[in-house]
Each structure stands twice: as structure tokens, then as C-alpha cells.
Amino acid sequence: MSHQTSQPKRSHEPVFWGLFGAGGMLTAFLTPVMILITGILIPLGIIDSDALSYERVHGFATSWYGAAILLVLIALPLWHTLHRIFHGLHDIGVHRGRDWQQVICYGFAFAVSVFCFTLLIQML
Amino acid sequence: MQPHSSKRKPYQRELPVDWWLKHAFYTKYMIREGTSIAITIYSCILAWGLLRLSQGEQAWQGWLEALQHPIAILFHVLALGLALYHTITWFDLAPKAADIWLKGKKLEDKVIVMAHYVGFALATIAALIIITY
Numbered sequence: 070m071s072h073q074t075s076q077p078k079r080s081h082e083p084v085f086w087g088l089f090g091a092g093g094m095l096t097a098f099l100t101p102v103m104i105l106i107t108g109i110l111i112p113l114g115i116i117d118s119d120a121l122s123y124e125r126v127h128g129f130a131t132s133w134y135g136a137a138i139l140l141v142l143i144a145l146p147l148w149h150t151l152h153r154i155f156h157g158l159h160d161i162g163v164h165r166g167r168d169w170q171q172v173i174c175y176g177f178a179f180a181v182s183v184f185c186f187t188l189l190i191q192m193l
Numbered sequence: 194m195q196p197h198s199s200k201r202k203p204y205q206r207e208l209p210v211d212w213w214l215k216h217a218f219y220t221k222y223m224i225r226e227g228t229s230i231a232i233t234i235y236s237c238i239l240a241w242g243l244l245r246l247s248q249g250e251q252a253w254q255g256w257l258e259a260l261q262h263p264i265a266i267l268f269h270v271l272a273l274g275l276a277l278y279h280t281i282t283w284f285d286l287a288p289k290a291a292d293i294w295l296k297g298k299k300l301e302d303k304v305i306v307m308a309h310y311v312g313f314a315l316a317t318i319a320a321l322i323i324i325t326y
Contacts, residue, residue, distance in 0.1 A: 108269025150229035
């Protein structure tokens with residue numbers, strides 16, 4: 070057994086990997102139907118727009134469970150997609166400033182999460 | 194880190210930008226990764242909607258009307274296709290992530306994938322019922 074002189078540096082990758090996995094799972098199960106509802110069926114009037122009336126959505130968003138659900142539905146997929154975009158930049162040959170690419174990608178997911186969190190908290 | 198501090202000049206193989214277009218396997222991989230862009234835009238549209246919601250009824254109504262624009266509809270149709278592609282590729286990989294053993298026998302890959310599609314169908318139906326209820 071070798072004697073360890075220095076503590077191995079902890080990687081932050083598992084945290085991002087966990088968020089990536091959770092976001093990927095949520096996206097796989099729910100994003101198609103969400104796009105179908107908000108982007109196609111309601112705008113085309115196939116589902117009556119009362120389904121997303123101000124009273125209804127506002128009432129949902131201002132309940133604690135509604136706020137939590139909306140935060141997860143809007144922000145969690147970003148921790149998946151920005152992880153993929155970060156690694157995709159490598160695939161298409163953008164190698165300059167990998168550290169900054171990482172800061173910008175995860176920073177973007179973080180910023181939108183905080184943006185949604187703040188809006189939901191102030192509405193509560 | 195000083196990038197030019199070394200005199201060493203290792204051989205670096207050039208990789209053409211369109212490497213992923215020359216082989217169907219890699220093209221499919223890049224489409225899968227590319228679905229992320231559409232889903233990112235969609236999340237931003239929803240985050241924008243949340244901002245409009247917080248600004249009151251008129252602002253919210255404006256957001257709903259903006260979604261009726263033909264370009265918005267076109268984007269969402271495209272995004273739906275890409276999101277479904279993500280779903281298919283995610284479920285295809287599920288057996289690799291879920292290594293389930295029952296009574297000493299490994300659960301078949303097909304069973305795991307099918308279970309995911311059943312869950313997907315139930316989640317989709319549940320969402321449609323909740324929204325129209």
C-alpha cells in the first residue's frame with residue numbers, strides 16, 4: 070500500500086453529473102408533452118386557452134408545491150442540456166478557454182434557475 | 194498555465210469540422226446532443242413566461258399570444274420532434290444505467306426499455322388530463 074502524502078482533490082463532476090442525469094430523465098418523460106401543450110395545442114386552440122388562464126396558472130405558481138414543480142420543470146432540464154452543450158463544444162472543435170466555457174455553460178443553467186426561483190419567491 | 198512555455202511540438206492530428214457528418218453513427222450522436230439546443234430555448238421560453246406571469250394578467254396574455262405566432266408554432270413542432278428523439282435515445286440507454294437482477298436472473302433489456310415507454314405514455318396522458326381538467 071502506498072503512503073499518500075497529499076489528499077486527492079475532490080472532483081465537482083459528480084454534482085453536475087447527477088443534475089445531468091436527473092434533468093435528462095425529466096426531459097425524456099415530460100418535455101415532449103409540455104411542448105405539445107404550451108407550444109402547439111394551446112396556441113392552436115385545440116385545448117382551450119382557459120387551461121392556461123392567468124387565474125389558474127397564477128394560483129398554481131403561488132402555491133408552495135406549484136412553485137416547486139414549476140422551478141423543477143423549467144430549470145432542471147437546463148442542467149442537462151448545458152452539460153451536453155459544454156461537451157458538444159469539444160466535439161465540434163471549440164477548444165479555446167475550456168474553463169470559461171464551463172463557467173458560461175453551468176453559469177447559464179444556474180442563472181436561469183436563480184431567475185425562476187426569485188420570480189416564484191416574490192410571487193408567493 | 195502558460196500555453197507557450199514549452200518548446201515541445203507534439204504532432205496533433207487535424208480533425209475536420211464535419212467529422213460527424215461522414216458516419217451515420219456519429220451524425221445520430223450529434224443530433225442527440227443537438228436536441229439540447231432546442232430544449233434550452235424551450236426552457237428559456239418558459240422562464241420568460243414566468244416573468245410575464247409575475248408582471249400581471251396583461252403581460253401573461255401577451256406571452257400566450259406570442260406563442261400563437263407561426264414562427265413560434267414552427268419552433269415548437271421542431272422542438273417536439275427533437276425532444277422525442279431525446280426521449281428515444283434516453284430510453285435506449287436505460288438498460289445500461291438500470292442493471293436489475295431478479296431471482297438471480299438479469300432483467301432483459303427489452304423489458305426495461307418497454308417499462309420506460311409505458312411510464313412515458315402514462316406521464317403524457319396524466320399531463321394532458323391535468324391540463325384539460
